[in-house]
Amino acid sequence: MAERLFTWTIWLSAALVAAALVWVIGDLVRLGMAHLSLDFLLSVPRDAGRSGGIGPILVSTVLIIGVTLAVALPLGLMAAVWLAEFTTRGNALGNAIRLSLDVMAGVPSIVFGLFGNAFFSIYLGMGFSILSGGLTLACMVLPVFIRTSEMGLAAVSDAWRHGASALGMTRSAAIWHILLPAASPAIGAGIMLGIGRATAETAALIFTSGYVDRMPESLLDSGRSLAVHIYDLSMNVTGGDAAAHAAALVLIALIVVFNLLAQWLTDRWLHRRLIA
Amino acid sequence: MINQYQTPFTLGSVNEALTCCVPEPQLEVRALSVSYGERRVLEAVSLDIYRGCITALIGPSGCGKTSFLSSINRLTDMLPSARVEGSVRFDGREIFDATVDTLQLRRRIGMIFQKPNPFPLSIRRNLELPLREHGVRNRRERSERAEQGLRDVGLWDEVKDRLDSSAMALSGGQQQRLCIARALVLEPEILLMDEPCSALDPMSSAVVEELITRLRGRYTIVIVTHNLAQAKRVANYAGFFWMTERVGKLIEFGQSQRLFEAPAHALTRAYISGVSG
Numbered sequence: 001m002a003e004r005l006f007t008w009t010i011w012l013s014a015a016l017v018a019a020a021l022v023w024v025i026g027d028l029v030r031l032g033m034a035h036l037s038l039d040f041l042l043s044v045p046r047d048a049g050r051s052g053g054i055g056p057i058l059v060s061t062v063l064i065i066g067v068t069l070a071v072a073l074p075l076g077l078m079a080a081v082w083l084a085e086f087t088t089r090g091n092a093l094g095n096a097i098r099l100s101l102d103v104m105a106g107v108p109s110i111v112f113g114l115f116g117n118a119f120f121s122i123y124l125g126m127g128f129s130i131l132s133g134g135l136t137l138a139c140m141v142l143p144v145f146i147r148t149s150e151m152g153l154a155a156v157s158d159a160w161r162h163g164a165s166a167l168g169m170t171r172s173a174a175i176w177h178i179l180l181p182a183a184s185p186a187i188g189a190g191i192m193l194g195i196g197r198a199t200a201e202t203a204a205l206i207f208t209s210g211y212v213d214r215m216p217e218s219l220l221d222s223g224r225s226l227a228v229h230i231y232d233l234s235m236n237v238t239g240g241d242a243a244a245h246a247a248a249l250v251l252i253a254l255i256v257v258f259n260l261l262a263q264w265l266t267d268r269w270l271h272r273r274l275i276a
Numbered sequence: 277m278i279n280q281y282q283t284p285f286t287l288g289s290v291n292e293a294l295t296c297c298v299p300e301p302q303l304e305v306r307a308l309s310v311s312y313g314e315r316r317v318l319e320a321v322s323l324d325i326y327r328g329c330i331t332a333l334i335g336p337s338g339c340g341k342t343s344f345l346s347s348i349n350r351l352t353d354m355l356p357s358a359r360v361e362g363s364v365r366f367d368g369r370e371i372f373d374a375t376v377d378t379l380q381l382r383r384r385i386g387m388i389f390q391k392p393n394p395f396p397l398s399i400r401r402n403l404e405l406p407l408r409e410h411g412v413r414n415r416r417e418r419s420e421r422a423e424q425g426l427r428d429v430g431l432w433d434e435v436k437d438r439l440d441s442s443a444m445a446l447s448g449g450q451q452q453r454l455c456i457a458r459a460l461v462l463e464p465e466i467l468l469m470d471e472p473c474s475a476l477d478p479m480s481s482a483v484v485e486e487l488i489t490r491l492r493g494r495y496t497i498v499i500v501t502h503n504l505a506q507a508k509r510v511a512n513y514a515g516f517f518w519m520t521e522r523v524g525k526l527i528e529f530g531q532s533q534r535l536f537e538a539p540a541h542a543l544t545r546a547y548i549s550g551v552s553g
Contacts, residue, residue, distance in 0.1 A: 088356050159393035163455070165354055166389075167406040167462065168382035177405055178395050 025252065032245025040246060045213050048237045049229065054247055056215035058254075060130060060223025061199070063216060064209055065258065067134020068198045072141045073191070079142075080149035080187075081175055098147070105143035112140040113204035121208055128222040133209025140204055141194035148193065152186020153179060181269070188266035195258045199251065202227045226251045302327040302466065302496050303348065308362035310343040310352065318343050318524040320362070323515055325466070330488065330497045332507035332532065335517030335547070340524025341500040344517075345468045348498070349385040350378050366466075383410055386459030390471040392451035394443035394458070399426075399435050402443045402454060403461050410462060425457035429487055449480020453487065460495075467491065469499040473506065485510060504548060508536050516544045 039053060046052030087094030116136025126132040156179050164174035180187070202225075210222035211232060224232075230247050233240035303325035310318040318340030325331050333341045343352070350371065352358040364371045371381060394402050403422035412418050426432040431453045435446070443454055452472060459467060469488070473481040489510050491497060501507050507514055511532040516539075518527045528541045539545045 157393075159389065159391060160395055162351060162354065163389065163393040163395065166349060166351055166382055166387035167409075167458065168379040169406060169409045170379060173405075173409050178397070182396050 028245050028249045028252070032242065032247075032249045035242045035246035036249060041250065044215065045229075045243075048240065049213070049233050049243050050237060050240050051243075054226065054229060054250065056213055057224050057226055057229045057247075058250070060209070060216050061225045061227075061254065063130045063219065063223060064134045064137065064205070064225055065195065065198055067131060067219065068137040068141060069191075069195070071135060071138040072145055072194060075138075076142050076145040076190070077149060077180075077187070079146045080153060081180075083146070083150045084153035085171070085175060085179070098150075101143040101147055105147065108203075109140055109201055110203040112136055113207040115139070116204060117207035126220065128208065128210030128212070129220045130209050130216055130223045131219040133205045133223070133225070134219075136204050136208045137198045137201060140201070141198055144197070145190040145194045148190030149183065149187045152183035152190070155186070156182045184266050184269065188263060191262045191266070192259050195262060196255060199255050199258065200227055201225070202231045226254065299324075300327045301325065302367060303498075304363075304365040305348075306363045306365075308344070308347060308360070308364060310340060310347055311359045311361075312355070313357045316523050321526045323526060323529045325496060325498055326513060327496050328493045329512040330492050330499060330510050331513040331515065332511035333498065333500045333515045333517060334502070334504060334507050335524075335527075336519065337502070338524075339517040339519040341517050342470050343524070345387065345470050345498065345500060348466075348468060349382050349387050350376075351382075351387065353378060383462045384464055385466045385468060386462060386464035388452070388455055388459060388467065388469040388472045391475050392448055392455050394446070394451050394454050396442065396444055398440045399443045399446070399454065400439040403458055406458060407461055421461045422457075425461035426454075428460050429453040429457040430483070431457060447480065449476050449483055452476060452480070452484055456484075456487065464495065466496040466498065469497060471500050471502060474502060504536075508532065516541070516547065518543050518547070 041053060041058065042055045043053035044055055045057065083094055083097065113136065116132060116139065120126045120132040120135050121128060124132075126135075160178050160182065161174060164178055165171075169177075205225050205228050209225065209228075211224045211228050212222040213224045213229065214221075216223040226247055230244050230251065233244035233247065301324035305325070306322050308318065308321045309316060317338075321340075321344060333344065335341055343358075346352045346358075347360045348364055348371070352360050360372065366381075366385070370376075395405070397405065400419075400422060403425055404418045407418045407421060412421070423432060423436075426435065431450060434450060435454075443451065446454060452475075456467075456472075472488070473484050476484060485506055488497060488499065492510075492512075499507075499510070513530065514532040514535040515529040516527045516535065517524055519525070528535060528539060528544045530540075535544065536548060539548060
């Protein structure tokens with residue numbers, strides 16, 4: 001009897017979680033699908049977004065995420081390698097950095113927004129720009145990405161480190177050819193977490209990349225991200241709900257596409273390392 | 277004429293192997309001590325390792341045999357708390373000199389671990405990656421040497437059709453032979469083997485043991501083993517380690533036959549006859 005109850009509870013919990021997701025997406029499809037069209041994806045927003053499309057906003061979003069990843073990936077990977085391979089267990093500096101990363105990972109995004117505004121936009125003079133927004137998001141994504149990648153590296157068997165060393169391979173070769181590919185599932189998961197956080201972000205971007213909905217001409221132009229656009233449509237624009245739902249659908253699709261892309265790239269990279 | 281490609285081994289039969297036992301020391305170990313932090317695990321070991329011979333190190337677990345091996349290829353450098361004292365001369369040259377290129381040293385002194393540790397890469401890449409790291413730029417040369425390595429360990433016929441599949445899919449015995457091949461393709465002079473058969477099933481263990489005897493003469497081999505029968509079968513020289521006051525020491529060293537049949541030390545006699553340890 002108790003066993004049956006247990007089984008039912010497990011199934012029910014899983015079903016509840018799935019149902020919530022289906023509900024959200026179903027709602028978005030029901031309310032936004034009619035508004036969605038190729039024209040919506042390509043054209044510029046008109047009448048504060050009530051009509052027209054999200055073309056420039058899509059471009060800004062992709063650019064912001066691009067800046068974020070271009071900065072966060074190499075920097076994060078190197079930091080993770082340093083933490084996992086170049087500090088010994090109990091190293092004081094390493095532990096201090098780990099602790100501060102964990103604290104930073106829990107800091108609300110609005111705080112990153114204020115920091116980005118003060119540092120990138122004002123102090124470094126980038127103003128409200130895609131660059132400033134992307135860099136702010138990079139700061140926000142880095143702690144999670146570094147810690148996930150570091151744990152992935154730390155989980156890689158020491159037998160391979162010693163094996164590589166005993167064959168007279170350099171440490172950099174062991175890291176590049178063996179340890180990083182072996183840790184790539186964790187690194188991939190870190191990238192996806194980062195992309196998810198960055199794509200969904202509004203608070204940190206309002207103060208940094210701004211909310212101009214024109215087509216950006218360079219990385220120093222202000223640009224409105226999809227999440228900011230949805231926020232604006234649903235909070236500040238009466239009659240913008242249909243467009244907001246359609247934009248939200250696009251946002252979800254975008255996250256799926258980004259994740260598949262990241263997955264594909266890590267798999268490909270891993271595979272190339274394995275065989276070539 | 278024997279077609280070498282029909283036989284799995286290309287080293288020739290056991291009888292054809294070069295006789296070793298020209299007692300010419302290739303490694304001269306003098307007063308070697310190893311400590312981890314404050315704890316000394318091995319104290320004042322002195323012995324000679326003879327060129328082309330198989331030297332077996334026996335003794336109970338924890339008496340410093342593995343530390344002994346890891347200090348010879350300076351793998352102890354990787355452990356921040358490890359401290360090594362004393363002297364090891366390799367063909368007359370001190371290996372603990374600061375000027376010694378450890379990458380080159382480890383190419384010349386290969387190591388096989390207790391647990392097979394093929395990289396999570398394809399079989400081919402397991403062999404070719406170390407070659408490339410040691411400057412073999414020519415793709416064809418790498419591939420030829422990889423094939424030769426696989427033939428040397430009798431693995432070629434078993435894996436030639438799946439060189440590009442993962443090495444992790446091989447059986448334990450095959451993985452261990454792959455690891456030996458990986459060390460052999462670098463053309464080392466000495467092979468350090470840390471209980472190479474103890475994680476394998478009896479069949480694979482017998483195959484690896486036979487391989488080791490076939491390597492005699494071409495390589496100098498130092499093998500740590502807990503299997504006394506194995507040590508007796510394969511070794512020309514044997515050293516017996518024992519722990520006294522929680523520190524590992526070399527109790528007796530000499531020709532294997534003499535050590536097993538007429539041990540000079542009471543501890544050796546007791547260990548070999550299974551009384552203690």
